[in-house]
Each structure stands twice: as structure tokens, then as C-alpha cells.
Amino acid sequence: MSAPNYSKTELMICVAARLFEDGATCFIGTGIPMLAAMLASKTTAPNLVPVFEFGGTGAILEELPRAVGEARTFHKGLSALGICDTMESAQRGFVDYGFLGGAQIDPYGNLNTVVIGSHDQPRARLPGSGGGNDVGSLCWRTIAIVQHDLRRFVPKVDFVTTPGYLTGPGAREAAGLPRGSGPMAVVSTLALMDYDPHTCRMRLKALHPGVTVEEVQANTGFDLLLAEQIGVNAPPSAEELRLLRQEIDPERLYI
Amino acid sequence: MSAPNYSKTELMICVAARLFEDGATCFIGTGIPMLAAMLASKTTAPNLVPVFEFGGTGAILEELPRAVGEARTFHKGLSALGICDTMESAQRGFVDYGFLGGAQIDPYGNLNTVVIGSHDQPRARLPGSGGGNDVGSLCWRTIAIVQHDLRRFVPKVDFVTTPGYLTGPGAREAAGLPRGSGPMAVVSTLALMDYDPHTCRMRLKALHPGVTVEEVQANTGFDLLLAEQIGVNAPPSAEELRLLRQEIDPERLYI
């Protein structure tokens, strides 16, 4: 049987979905994280507990939510309260994972979703933090999903919206952020990255099929550390693709 | 028609009930305040909005509540939330009146419900603040209901549980308590007192029928100021007594 065709987006969703730990709570944002969460809950993480920032916890994700507050985010859910409740739960340590996106990411996993250029006279005004800063501050581990190019993987973000490891080891704790929290992985269009535990810098962990280390480095605006063993991410399986295309996003909103 | 017979408690309830402003919100505590609130809502204050500290607002008081959290405190009510909601409403300035009791009261209306003697080796341990301090701190105006004798009307309370005017003019604001709040009246077994606006000291305002100024002073452990005109509180009317005895407390739990 030959490998099925798939898009870059489908691959990113699959790589992200496989990172979900079964039985964990996870903040789910709009877009790819929603597809990844649905895919995970139908494959390796059937006990995943989705948390949506505006109040829904423990929903059964039968149809893809298109917004973090819509009724599908608490469809057959276990609780439906408000944003203060979910964010305070995260502040108390009850939310294990969070997904993040951004226009820029730096070697320490700091993310920018506020401005390109200077804050007061921006070249481009971006949407703002939304729940991003809270997810990056309060969840135990975060996973960023970013398109891989030199405009996005930058040595220094124009604006630190969401804290990664800030300036390096110990910086989060020194700033007052919760002990033991921080970024875990980056899923890009080229590869999967994690962070070196000693330096807190981003590290290439596994390449997407057909991508080379050089290609990743050429599209990264800083020196990417290399894991001792650099793996290759398995392509989407036929079953993953079937779920994505037929059950999760049959209207092809995202894929 | 001759004046009906009545007890001291019935008179206190009537005098207290007449202090209710129609259309005001009022924290209602266990005991005499509940009877007074019910009487007021059936006579001069039909639009009284009772607030009970554990969450009930706008109940219709058809039967006398025996506890500040029981179902009668939100019977046909307009909202039933929790203690944080009601206390925060008071902190925001939404609760106009509150009733208070105490084992001791001083010339500035400070109340003691914690200990007689020293705190750490008390001669008598009393119940504690309960919601008393919050009512005295956060409501706009408070009315104390106290039995009138030398043990209770003291120059200095053993323990300031609930703030009256503290040490006098400006002391509440200096302590950080909300501007413009403070004690309004004391209903005792002998008389009705208010506070002199310049000195913030307790002032005799109106005597219960048959009571003299000398009798009140003899039962007060400090110099009571005298209002320019000292009135006499009307005895309970036949209608007030009928309501109290037949509709409000037919089981005679309190009267």
C-alpha cells in the first residue's frame, strides 16, 4: 500500500494531535488546535478533556467548533461557566496543555501576536494577546503551531506577547510565573521542535518527511539546537486522514 | 379604643420596622431584623428588597426565616447566588441598610460580638463576627438592636468586632472604610438613638412610651447626647400587632 497524499496542514495537525497526553486537560484555541484535539480524542487520547477559554469544559467534540465560545465548545459538556472559571482553573494548575500560535516566535519560545514594528507606530497591528498570554503563563506546558519561515522564526520577537522561557533558564520563575511551567514543543510546517532543558533554547527534534536539517535551518532566523537523535515524523496514516477529512472537517474549512 | 398591650420585643420590632425606607435594599440577619423586615414589607415598605448574606435577594417573605441561609430567604426570590455575590454587591454600594446586634455597644456605635475580657483569655467567648463586620463595613447605613443596660451600653467595648464610627469623625474614612457609610440608629429596649453628625456620638432621639431620659441615662454606661427634640416612639398599633402575632410569628418563636 502506497503512502497517501496529504497536505502540510494535515501533517501539522497529525503531528500536533500525537502530542496530546491521554487524560489531560487542554486549552483549545481556534483553528488547527481544534482539529488536532478532535483527532487526538478519536485516536490516542480518548480521555482528553477539552477546555475552552470562555467557559466550556469536557465537551464531546462531535462537530468542529469554529469559535472558542460557541455552543459546540460545551456540547454535552461537563461544565459551562465563564472565562474567569477556566482561567482561574489554569492559574490553580488544573490545565495541563495549551496550544498557541503567533506571527513570530524566538529561540526561547516567546510569541508575538500584538505588533510588527514598534508598539506605538506599528508596521502591522496584529489581533492582540487574546487568551494567548494567559495560556502561556498559566498552563503547565504549551505547544506552539507556527508556519516555518524566516519572518516567523526570528532571533528576537518585536513584542513578547506570550511568555516562552523569556530570556532563558530561571527567567519565568524570576518574573513570578508559575514554577515548572513553560513551552514544550513547536509544530511547524517543516518539523517538530522541543526545548533544551539546560539552555531553554529551541531544538530540532524531528523532521517532517522529506525535509532536511539544512532546509529547516535555512528557514529559521536563529541557530536551532539539534537533538542527539533527530527523528522523522510519521506521515498521516490513512485512518488519520479519513478521520480528518470525513469526520472532523468534512466541509474543508481548514484542510 | 384603649391602647393594646404589647411586649418590649414587639415594641422594638415595630420601632425598627418603621426605620425601613421603602424601595431600599437591606441585609437581614437572624431574629428581630427578620421580623422587622417582614413587618415593614407588610406596612410602610412594600418595595423593600431583602438581601440575605448567603445568597438570597428579593425573596417574598411569606414565612419567617429562622436562619440566614434557609430556603425561605430566597423563596420566590429574584436571585439566589452565594455569599461572595451579596457581600461584593454591598462592597459596590448596592446594600442600603443593615441590621446588627451585639453584646456591647459604645458611644460611637462600635459593636462587640467576639469576647468579653481579653481576646486570648476571654471571660466569655462569643460567637464571632459572622457577617456583622461586613455589614458594618460595607452597607451604607446600619441599625443596631441592643438590649438597654449597663453591661451592653459601655464606654469602650472589649473588642471592636464591627465598626461604628470607630474613634469619631473621619476615623472610618482614615481606616479605609467606604466614604459616607456608618451607623444610623440604635433601637434598644428603652429608646431610639441616632448619632450626632458633628461628633459621631450616640444621641437619644426618642423614648419608648413611659420611659424617662433619666432611666435611659441610668442604663447607659456613657454620656448619651440628647437630641434637641426628644420624641416618643408610638406604641405598636393594633394592625402592627395583628400582623406580628397572626401573620409573621404565629408560632411565637420570638414574640
Next chain:
Amino acid sequence: MEVLESGQGELIQPFDLDEFREWNRTRKTRKLVEKVMTEQEAIAQFVQDGCYIGTELYGTVRCPMSLAREVVRQGRKNLRVCGQGVLELDLWLAAGLVKKLDITYIGLEVYGTSSCLRRAVESGQVETCVEWSNAAISWRMKAAAMGVPFLPTRSMLGTDLLKYSAAKVVQDPFTGLKVALLPALILDVALIHVHRADKFGNCQIDGISGFALEMARASKRLIVSTEQIIPTEEIRRAPDRTAIPYYLVDAVVHAPFGSHPGEMAYLYSRDEPAIKEWVETSKTADGAQDYLQTWVYGLPTHAVYLERVGQERLAQCVARRERRQA
């Protein structure tokens, strides 16, 4: 209280808790007074030029869209706004109503960034953007709702978000932890859409409550729009369902499909083609003006708006609604 770090952002809505208490004492009746009025009357009476205003929840979800459109129609200017917003704030930005923002997120969710926000900020039409996170802005309202000057949080620390906010970092005197203090946010006026309300303003919400409870309690004036007006007996039957009690409410506007083109949990789904129309047209300034002309200025009332949407599309939204577990 020693401040370790201060955000350099402007506190664009300074506050005075004692003045707020006084307002709540003297300007908010506790009597059961009928408050039913139209969108036009409510906005005319309670929304002033230059006021600080907020909407809940957001554009595509339980959002007071009929009220938001009326604000545009009446052309209120120099608004200071907190958001967290999608379509509703986009309309205001496109109409040039917004002067200052306590911004958390303005975008089009699935459909990406907001062109209106870009144009308004990059051109300098919006003079000031003070940055906050979604939780932070909710907690700021919660502080006001609690009647306290600030709430602490462990969010926002160590970032430029804090630097361009008006938060302050202090050391907790109990444990030595660093925390950010978020200043209370007292809105001049808030717009909230609910499932049911009685004529006095007692409101029920189904599903998530977003930040409705906090915003309702943090506002000097509160305009509620509601899908349905119900008898007060229904409120009294289930006082534990009252999310917003009447005494917080200044106006009750009956607005069926009031969240259109957004959704209302259990009642109707979002109207995707209508949302996409805004996404497409708002990409250019001219397109956005055309949309405003067609869908806002050109339609005098919410009833006429619904007529133009048409029964068929509304019926489809109802048919596609989320249903409770059987």
C-alpha cells in the same frame, strides 16, 4: 505598597470606588421598574460620545449585535472600548467611532486578522492601544464587580504585554511571590445579550456565561438585549438561574435574533454566509463602508434588518442550532 514594575500604558478609564458606590446608591433604583425600550431609545439615552463602553460575549457568540449596529447608526464618537471583539468591534472601527482601546483581541477568528483594526490603528485613527490578556480584562471587571481596586494575577508577568498595559507588579507580602495587580475596570456602559429577561431586567443565560456576570456588575449603565421577555414569575420560579439581577439593568431591549449573524446557544446557529460577507467586504475601507451602508445605516431598525436577512436564512440558523443532550 512598593511597586516593582509599572506598565507604561495609560489607564484610559480612571476609577474611584467611592464614587462608584455613590453612583450605585443614587443612580440605580432597587424598585421593580419596567425598563423595556427599543434599541434606539436605549442607545440614545445611555451611550454618550466619549464614553467607555464594552460588549459581551463577542461578535459570533451571544453578542448584542442589534445594539452594536444601533451605536453605529447613532454615530457615537470618540468611544473608549475594551475588547475582545469580532464583528461588533469591527463595525465600530470601520465606522470610525473608536478613539482608545483596552485591547485584548480583535480579529476574525477562523478568518484571520481584522483589516479594520489594522487600518484604524496603523493610520492613527485609534490613538491608544493599551494591551491586556483576555483573562486580565475579565479580572479587571471582576475587581470592579467585587468593589475592590485591583485583583492580583500570575498572568502577564515578564512580557511586553505587561509593559504596554497599566498593570503593576508587586511582591505578595504573605509568600514573597511576584504578582501583577490588575486595576479595576468600571465601564460607563455595557451591552449584553441574554436568552431571557423579565421587564425589570432579571436575566437568564443558557450555556457558558463568558464574562457577562463580571461586566454587568462592573458597569454604571447596563443595556440588556434579550431573545425573549418572560414573566417575572418565571424568574421567581428559579432564582438560582438569575445571572444578572434587575437592579444592575438600565434598559431591556427585546431583540429576537439579536446576536445575528452570530449564534445563540440552543436557539440558533451562526449565519456563516453573513459572517463571510463581512470578512470579504471589510478587507478594503470602501468595502466596509458599503457593508455599513447596506446593513446598518440603510436599515432603520433591527426588525428591518431581520427582514432583509430573510425568514429562510433565519430558519436555517434555527435548524442548525446546537441541541442539549437528549
Next chain:
Amino acid sequence: MEVLESGQGELIQPFDLDEFREWNRTRKTRKLVEKVMTEQEAIAQFVQDGCYIGTELYGTVRCPMSLAREVVRQGRKNLRVCGQGVLELDLWLAAGLVKKLDITYIGLEVYGTSSCLRRAVESGQVETCVEWSNAAISWRMKAAAMGVPFLPTRSMLGTDLLKYSAAKVVQDPFTGLKVALLPALILDVALIHVHRADKFGNCQIDGISGFALEMARASKRLIVSTEQIIPTEEIRRAPDRTAIPYYLVDAVVHAPFGSHPGEMAYLYSRDEPAIKEWVETSKTADGAQDYLQTWVYGLPTHAVYLERVGQERLAQCVARRERRQA
């Protein structure tokens, strides 16, 4: 943070927010695990000598009395307790279980002061009383529930109550106002009684919620007793009714009439003769011991307790219950 004034009371439950986060990460499963057990099992497993414990709401109203009696039966010692309590804390005081109190109110409401409290404190058996107001103790739990080290309040200021508390007064850096900071209260274990729960611990409460939401979120271990165990489908039908979600809960105890002799809104009224029996007998130390012998030590389980109360009296409590507006 400059402290203007510090209460001299002991912080009898010191706290560490990062340790609480770690606890919530590692000791509270997010999986849907069945947690149904008996009173005996729950108290044996989760209540230790010397622990810091609290009960909600209070003695005569939606109170986990069957759990409170089991704590007495198992003779847990040196408890540190917050309360706000009527019959339930009286039983513990009478049984000599309490060493330290974060006290707000312990009394018999309508029936006056608590003789058990007087004996326990005046004799020195209770070593420490730290004073708080009812709102303050709830806000302390709310701080823990929010995951922050303190909440500010304008209550308690200027009084001996503050002096004998563990609060601290600071100046608000935004407006200059003086406020009291209330330290977070993280309980080792909490006991809460609810109307309905599923076997995983998702709980619904009818009527007022007291401080259940705050206490549930402020506790490392949470034992819920419930009038009724319902299928999870009922929870999923109305997620907006879940007051306490399952992941906070460690044990679900099925306890019909679990609040007896207190009431349960809409289900049963209080049992006045039973309450009066405690009021009378507890006036003397011997009387209180007799009561404990008769009603607690002498009855091995809640089922046997209810048998002794008798069907007739329970039926009267049901008949006299408050009903919702028709």
C-alpha cells in the same frame, strides 16, 4: 509591598501556590473515575489527624451532617477548622476534635450562643482563635480558588477583628485607598453536601450556593455527599448547572437526608425538634456527651441514624419543605 498594618493572628494554614498547583497537577485525575464510597471510607481515606478542614454551608442548611458525624465517630484529632458553623462544628467542639480555629461565627442562630464553643475556648482546649468575618473567610477561599495569594477588601478595616486576624493593610497603588489583603486559604479537606452528583463527582446545587464553589476550588481533598446520584447524561444535558466539576472531587457519598437535622432547599425542611434537642442537651458538657453517645457514637452509619430519626419525622420534613414558585 509596604504593609501599613499586620493582623497579629496566626496564619494557621500557611500556603504555597506553586505547591498547590503541583498538587492539582499530580494528585487530581482529570479522568472520569468512579468515586462513590461510604461516609466511613471517605473520612478514613481523606481526613487525617491535624488536618485543616472545612464544611459548607452550615449546620441547619445544606450541610454535610452525615460526614460531620462520621468525623466524630472516627475521632479525628487536633483539627484546624474554618467556620462559620452551627451544629456541625458544635459536634466537633463537643467531641474535643478541634485545636485551632479560623473563626467567623459559631453559634446556634435563633437559639443564641454556643455552649460548646464557650467551654472549648474558655478552657483552652481550642488553643487558637484567629478572627475573620464571614465574607473574609469566603474571599480567602476565593483567593485560593483563583490561584492567587490574596484578595483585597474594604471590610474588617479599623477594627480589632483585623488586629486579631492574619490580614494585612496596604495602600492601593492605583488610587491610594487603604485595603485589607486577605491571604489565600487552601484547605486540606472540605466537606460539601449537594442536591445531585454523578458517580464521577459532577455536582448540581439548587438555590443559593453559599460558598460551595469557592471552597470546592480551594481544597486539596474534596468529599461530596449528595442527596441523589444521577447519570452523567443528566450532567451533560445541562452543563451550565454544574457547580462543582468532577475533577475537583475525591469522593462521592450517597447520603439522602444528609443535611438532617438541617434543611435541603426544595427537598426537606429542617427538623426543629431535633435541632432543639441539641440546643438543650449541649448546654452542659455531660449533656453534649450524652447526645454524642445517642446520636453519633451509638449509631454506626448514616442509614442507622435515619432509622432512629424515623420515617415519620423525615416525612414531616419533606412535607414542610419550601416549594418553588408554581
